[in-house]
Amino acid sequence: MPSILVIDDDVSICQTLELYLEEEGYIVDTAQTGTEGLNKYVQKPADVVILDIRLPDVDGFAVLEDLREENENVKVIMITAFHDMETTINAMKGGAFDYIHKPVNVDELDMAIKKALKSQEMEKKIEGLLTEPSRSFRVGDIIGTGNEMREIFKTIGTVSQSRTTVLIQGESGTGKELIAKVIHHNTSPDEPFIAVNCSAIVETLLESELFGHEKGSFTGAIARKLGKFELARYGTVFLDEISEMSINLQAKLLRVLQEMEFERVGGKDKVKVNARIMTATNKDLKTMVNEGKFRDDLYYRLNIVAIIIPPLRTRRQDIPPLIDYLLTKINLDLHKKIIGVSDEMMEIFMQYHWPGNIRELENLLVRACVVAKGQVLGKSDFPELGKDETASIMKGARADLDETAAIFKPSEPGKLLTLDEVEERYIRKVIKETDKNKGEICEVLGISRPTFERKLEKYSITFERD
Structure with missing residues (x-):
């Protein structure tokens, strides 16, 4: 059976988690201090470690670092009562497998443990898996407490350990460039961050801005000019409104991503690209691909890691x-x-x-x-x-009332709905309008999880969230 080590100074939390996890079939050990937890792990390594960030003797991040020195692939799920972005990103970048807020939701914890064990099982089949060591860093100012924003913080921590391309999607004003700056600051803070708005520059000038040009390459080119990809060095080039880039330039950008080199306008020499490329858009690129307005091969190159920012x-x-x-x-x-x-x-x-x-x-x-x-x-x-x-506010409020009233609207005039029909419609409404997991939805509905599962089956409702 898989083993779990719980390190938390709150005795009641240790006891509660121990009882719950043992009922789920795990072998559980607990520790109330970081030192005790480290000693227990060294003597008998657990498959998963549940670690509180605030401990009486040593900081949880120091414990995480020591655990990873002992086993770089250790699966650590960190828990804390503090809901700040910097702590979340620190945890994920420091090598934590997941990050959960107190009070601990057992459904969320159970899902995280299962993911950790599955990941561990897959890693055992792969040799030579390397993990980049953690570094100290500062983060930008992003405010967010909901599930979607917490997942974004986790993604930032994860992608900050590599230099892969990132596509940031969201409506205008949601903070796409800020997200890019935070990733850059956590990856290469001493290198330049260069932002280019693709919609604000005409195509001929945009090509020169990105790739630079040689002296005499066109009228007015009185000297060689370095492009943004060169000026960024080992930093970041952030291409905002990438959806507005012409098909011609899209082809040239694709070549840069494939070969990591380019030629200046009017030049013949190859110039190596060392910068990381991040892009952003407020449009649906997948739809644009289907409409033939955006190259599908470029889309897949840019969409290696996607961050979707929810509207306010x-x-x-x-x-x-x-x-x-x-x-x-x-x-x-x-x-x-x-x-x-x-x-x-x-x-x-x-x-x-x-x-x-x-x-x-x-x-x-x-x-x-x-x-x-x-x-x-x-x-x-x-x-x-x-x-x-x-x-507009009143119109929105009336729309909400109309939508709620629609739950009780009969399918045929003069016919009243049955309780089952009302219940089914309401359950579907709650699932559709929230990003909550099963445990949280059960709280909203005021029913137990087994009851919720039976109703999903009864009304043939598909629910993909855990």
Whole structure:
């Protein structure tokens, strides 16, 4: 049977996890300090280690480092009560297999353990697997507490250990360039980060910007000019709005990715590319490929690792901390002392649809801080959110009510729905509108997991999330 070592200073958590995991068929040992846990692992290595970050005698990251020195392929699932991005990225980059927040959701933990054991089983079949050592690093300012953002933080930590291409997708204003900068900072912080907006430069100039040109290659080329790929050295070239690049340039970019070299405009010498290439778009590249507007071979080259940033309207729980963070930043820039927004304004923010996402939120706050007469921003400080926006909010609220009412709408006029029909529709609605796993959905529905499984089978509902 697989063995698990739980290292946590909270005795009740150790006992609870020990009872649960033993019932699941695992051999479990526990330790209340980092030193005790390390000693137990050295004496008898466990298949999976569940490690708390905050320990009384030593930092959890130090324990993680020591465990990896003992066995570089050890599967460590880190747990913590702190929901900050930097800790999450540190854990993943330091070599943790997964990262779970307290209070521990047993369904999430069970899924992580099974993934760790499966990964370990596959690794035993592969010889020579190398893991890059952890490094110290700093991260950018990304606010996010939901499941989607936590997964993005994990992905950032993982891709920061390599130099593979990354495709960042999301609506305008969601922070695609910020994500790219964080990855760059965690990979090659001392090298240049060069951003190029592909939609802002005409094709002929864009080619020269990317690849450079030789003297006399075209009218006005009075001297050799180095392109962005050369200037970036071993850093990052970030191609924003890659969907706007012409088919002709797409072919040349594909060659760069395949051969890691290029020729300057008007030149014959091969120039080696050492920079990492990251791209971003607010369009669906897969659809563009199907429509013949984007090269499929380039798409697959760029889409090795994809990060999809959710729009602000789907992560409303992040709006209050985003406002706190942005106001702190704005106060420093404008030498203001704004302490927050009124309850009325916060309610409007929480209901607003945010078509411009975080960029729109920041711009609204900046303008409000400039004209504000008090330390709390009220409705009068946001004239932009006027009647049109209020009407839009009310329209959205009515749409929500209409959608909820649709659950009880009979399929035939004059016919009432059965309880089973209402139940099926509601379960489908909860699954569709949330990103929660089975355990969390059971909490929303107020039913046990076995009951939920039976209802999925009863109504023939497909559920792919664990």
